[in-house]
Amino acid sequence: MSPEEQQEAPIVPPPPGSVADLFAAVLPDVKFQAAQGALDVILTVDREDLRRVLRAAKDDPRLDFKYLRCLSGVDHMEAGVEVVYHLYSYTHKHNVTIKARLPQDDPRLPSATSIWRGADWHEREAAEMFGIFFEGHPNLVPLLLPEDMTDHHPLRKDSPLAEIEEWQAERAGLAAGEAGEAEE
Amino acid sequence: MIGGNVWLDAFVRLLAVLGLAILVVLILTYVERKFVGRIQMRLGPMRTGPYGILQSIADTVKLVVKEDLRPASADRWVYELAPIAAFVPAFAVLVALPFTDSWGVRVLNLGLFYVVAVSALSVLGYIMAGWASDNKYALLGAMRSAAQLISYEIPVVLALLALAMVAGSLDLVKIVEAQGRVPFIVWQPLGFFIFLAGMLAETSRRPFDVPSAESEIVGGPWIEYSGIRWSILFAFTEYTTMFGLSVFGALIFLGGWNWPLGLDLGWWWQLLLIFVKATLLIMTTLWMSATFPRLRIDQLMGFCWKILLPMAFLQIFFNGLILVYKWPDWTLLLTSGAALVFTAFLIYDATRVRAPVRAPAGGVTS
């Protein structure tokens, strides 16, 4: 799919009384862009506000998002890299999705490990797969990839998969020592 | 005696027992796989010979011609000698066992003492193997086996001492004869239980297979051994010990070549009875090892020192009381049986209590 064909989802405002209103009440000075997703309410915040928002989301009793469901990175190519937090509250039984968009050339973000311990491996994975740098992460070394492999981010859109036929042919003709360079 | 020559006679008898040991090991490996297979709803070996009876021979031939590896960092001589050091005590047990009332390699006056003393020496081979392999799993396994084998020796010795009190002798033949029609398992059920636990521990069978724990330390001391050395260290030693201790247990607890109806048809009958009783013990061992989980090292030691050892002392105390005051025989059964029931309750109770097993996270001393 070429970049021209890609369409962004239209922003549907969430219904009144949703989690978005709660966030607005808790953090009146933060700018949210709220949208209703297929299941959850999606809040997009600026990178600078992200840490405050996450901290409030966990600690404020009205929100009480004690459970970090998932943390994912999404590569939007020219539009930057997106980090998505899926949160859940066991007490209020509500969900929210919090997003922050980072520029492609400067993907830095404060780490959420001190808020949810469960964010640890998720952030390491996002870091190695997308090259996002989580500031304040205690141990930001590659997790799934070998530890020496820090310049290659497989899930970025600019690292494509190999074509099967040419890949096999190329491999068959190679000596073992050259295999390393061949993958670049 | 053959030709009046003591040495020739001893040599022939030793050869016979060695041949017996090899035969028994071959049969036992096959039987174990079949038996455990049946417990697990499998068939076990089927393709090597009819019903797979040649399976253990195939295994042996394969292991003998397999490459014999020695890790580069291993301590050479200790590594190479460890299998021998483990096997010799296991074999030496067989030397003192009377297989009929008149045949054994040597029937010793202190047979009971000798068997117990010698069977504990295998631990030396395990420690040598674990140390020389230069492997952390092997070292852990060696430490565990040292702790386990030596600890379990103590309650077993005490239980056998209690039995010797009742029999009035340390000579195995005399002990068998003292049993007559009623084997000592009836008079000493607690002693038998302790002996069984000790036997399981000695042969590293579940639930006491901590030294070789396959899902934790992948075989323990013999993790680095391959080929013939491994087969000596592991298979040969283990099965010979099992066979030796089973025959020993059959002699002292199950009445040896006696049986309740008092019929004696000659040496072949005695031999048959011994083997049937030993087989019963071996099958019990295999059955337990196929169904029990494994204990942890501290639980294993706790079981030995906190339950078995006091109970063994209790048994000696009761026996002394009864023998000194010449109370009737059934009081032996009564006291020992009551103590066994109490032991069972202790074991049951120990698993009910949820002891805090977790040490502080900041590091453990001692």
Next chain:
Amino acid sequence: MTVEQEQGLETLEINVNMGPQHPATHGVFRMVLTVDGERVVDLVPHIGYLHRGAEKLSENLDYRQAIGLQDRTEYLAAFNAELCYVMAVEKLAGLEVPERAQYIRVILAELNRITSHYMFMGAFATDIGVFGTAFTYGFREREYIQDLFEEVSGDRMMYAYFRPGGVAWDAPDNFKERVRWVCRQTRVGISDIDGLLTTNEVFVARTRGIGAISSQKAIDYGLSGPVLRACGLKVDLRREEPYSIYDRFDFDIPTGERGDSFDRYWVRLEEMRQSVRIVEQAVEQMPDSGPILPEKLPRRLRCPPGEVYMRAENPRGEYGIYLVSKGGDKPYRLKVRSPSYCNLMALKEMTVGHYVADAVVVLGSIDIVLGEVDR
């Protein structure tokens, strides 16, 4: 002052490496234990030995082809993983699933939960030291259910049977009788395992109090599934956010008290019984015939732009699919939130302070699937 210091002796902590090939690591997980004697002082998990890029590959396959990779990601409960994925696609594409297909899906997913737990029972007991007997018990029962799966979907493990909007083809005619038979068989099998393990003194001694974690910490680490329920929390996505048709069934949520390994085992055992209950109810309610796919299903499935985070209760916990679409017939981004991955994060917390032998038990009680951890 300890004895060692008085006598000038030295104690040394050694590092023990377990894995990537080790009988207790359930695949290619690797952990480096620092041990003081037999006590574990520190634990460093290493994963990624099975990282094979299912997420990346899914971005280059269309929505239906990517189902196959979901099977291979969560290979012990493939139907559950497929169910979560196809529900995510349905949410995005706005597809309605016919009634009969819903029931087929739920029955298969619940039976797959049982097979997965059978696998756990076997592997867990083997970690504790049962010599394969529990394993063979579990696998015998598992094979009966797998035969059913094969009759329905055509494969033993990688089913690829659920489709966005329904299932690939209709279930065989004798489906209901077969499911009822399997249910009866499974009840017997569960009680076999129960009898073999639950009251065994050695088993209890080895699992009680091992790897306990408090419920607050469990939530903080993002644990889910039986590991979380063993801490005493009565949470189950099938009940909290009922997906598919789970709101029509009556079932209990078993919980533990102490959050230790025994409770995890027990919660799973009870869950199997509840799954049988759900399956039996579903068989009774299931319509005998009817469509299995929506009528107007396009030949080439396209999703409108948007995103969804679909979650489902899998045998190991909350399985999440984060699916981003930008139009077109391929997912723009597919992220799998795998329960084992999150549960494994708490391994160090659970293990430190226990014996080496307990590290194996704790790892077994979390019940990881490496395909799902590394993806």
Next chain:
Amino acid sequence: MEVEKAAATATPEAEAKAPAEVAVEAAPQVMPKRGVEIEAERLRPVQVEPGKALYRQVLPGVLQVPADLVIAAARKSSLWPMTFGLACCAIEMMATYMSHHDLDRFGIVPWASPRQADVMIVAGTVTKKMAPAVKLLYEQMPNPKWVISMGACATNGGPYTRYDRVLQGVDKIIPVDVYVPGCPPRPEALMDGLIALQNKIMEERKKIG
């Protein structure tokens, strides 16, 4: 439990002190280049050394033919695989050991340590991160040794072949004797592969050291 409480109280303080609150630093950390040499080392195939059979040097030529026959028959009847599950295929491999299929009928029992194993069943995807471990395990096995590549992933990468971190078949690093197709292969297919290996051992009995 006391320990639990102590640890629980310790964490909030640690959390407050956590460095995550500090101001955003300047440039992102420069990450080092991936080691090309390390990667090449990871993918270097193992050197296969022929086995040195003692009995060949000892036995006279007349006895070698029956000895070869007996030894090969023993070897094929007692193939001990290493328990080495990598991925999905490992589940089918386990199913083959279990009661419905029972590889023990052929004398095949799994053994955990590579030192006591004869055959390595590579059951699953071999990634480049895993490749050094696979090579090490192969080298640790004593001669004679065989390798079965089970499933599509081990054979050529299978459905994951296009991904960068997946090895395009285990035969790139270690020699493979039997390939078993399937994704995953059914237990019957694995049994067939093992029987094929047995036949191969009988046919090549004069060459195996």
